[in-house]
């Protein structure tokens with residue numbers, strides 16, 4: 001996958017596309033975006049209407065398990081690779097193809113990057129700039145190594161090592177698509193967005209429905225860059241050939257963007273190695289359930305001088321079991337910027353704090369499925385106060401403040417990775433700040449607990465689960 005001569009390899013690739021039957025609209029061209037830090041991309045070279053076919057790709061030109069398995073030397077190898085998680089199977093096949101002299105995909109593999117800047121390639125010093133961002137725990141470097149040892153090493157292939165595995169796996173994470181395996185029924189307007197997603201692991205994401213899909217490297221389709229809501233094209237899989245179509249009119253000279261999803265910048269950096277300000281609205285900050293449990297085991301001091309007494313481990317566990325039974329116990333809770341789709345603090349987190357505050361009498365009532373007495377304003381205020389404290393503690397874990405980070409970002413000597421990491425952690429701190437402000441408003445309202453619909457609820461709550469049907473408590477455990 002060397003990148004000797006940018007324009008020569010691009011031109012070889014374009015000839016290869018033609019040989020493989022890829023049809024390109026005369027209205028588009030591959031473009032050199034290296035100056036802007038985006039590698040190759042595709043632009044419009046004439047005005048394009050909405051729903052125009054920009055290019056079409058025969059399924060035979062796609063690099064996936066179906067198109068490569070039969071060329072493997074032994075049946076045993078075919079079986080072993082077919083049984084691997086799909087990202088690992090595709091990684092293995094790409095490693096095999098990239099080391100073959102006679103690969104059908106040689107001209108395509110040559111233009112793939114030698115290395116991305118995704119988090120798997122960052123060293124400890126680079127990662128330290130992310131401070132307490134939970135994205136650091138999601139990089140999966142060790143997991144990829146373990147899976148390599150378990151599945152790939154026994155194949156006994158020459159010239160393979162974990163370095164190559166990381167390189168190819170990270171390309172798959174940033175470039176692959178999950179496409180419907182068989183031709184869908186006529187009339188079904190199947191589309192897919194970059195990039196491949198797989199339920200087996202978080203190296204690739206889940207595309208969210210039950211249809212049978214296959215993780216695939218799709219030449220040219222994967223040359224489209226993305227910039228959040230600036231997407232103007234989409235891959236459609238409802239014909240024999242895969243088609244990249246415009247989803248809005250595109251003016252000559254504009255870049256053609258795919259949709260990588262509404263990702264927080266932390267995930268964008270982890271998977272793709274870049275960030276842009278356009279993704280800032282999708283930033284999230286996480287708070288772990290473990291930190292909430294341990295805070296309740298310690299107890300809370302309140303602003304009016306009273307306190308919430310500590311719970312025993314057993315009491316915390318019994319309340320969490322109930323939260324689990326009610327379907328809102330999670331390992332961690334995502335806080336987001338408030339939007340027309342929802343507030344910053346998820347209902348599930350509010351519900352968990354509420355449950356942890358319940359006195360034994362009301363806890364038993366809920367366990368037995370009995371109604372409990374009506375909610376009091378003081379309960380809501382208390383939940384707000386505790387959430388504020390929990391979120392403030394979470395913010396302190398980052399080690400620097402929003403103001404500190406803004407000043408640091410002005411330093412001219414920052415490395416590119418440090419700049420990106422600081423923007424990510426700053427984005428998370430802003431989300432936390434918004435969530436703390438929101439928790440503070442609980443004191444002014446007894447309507448944030450979601451048992452009842454209230455005028456403060458967003459009109460459309462499309463992305464959220466239905467409100468948690470909470471019975472409310474009469475007394476709380478404050479002393």
Ligand SMILES: C[S@@+](CC[C@H](N)C(=O)[O-])C[C@H]1O[C@@H](n2cnc3c(N)ncnc32)[C@H](O)[C@@H]1O
Nearest residue numbers: 037038039040174175222223224225226272274
């Ligand atoms: C699917 S590939 C797109 C093609 C890629 N530009 C190339 O030259 O091969 C995804 C990669 O493109 C780059 N990329 C995509 N969109 C970008 C953007 N808006 N800004 C910077 N880099 C971008 C990142 O390196 C990302 O991992």
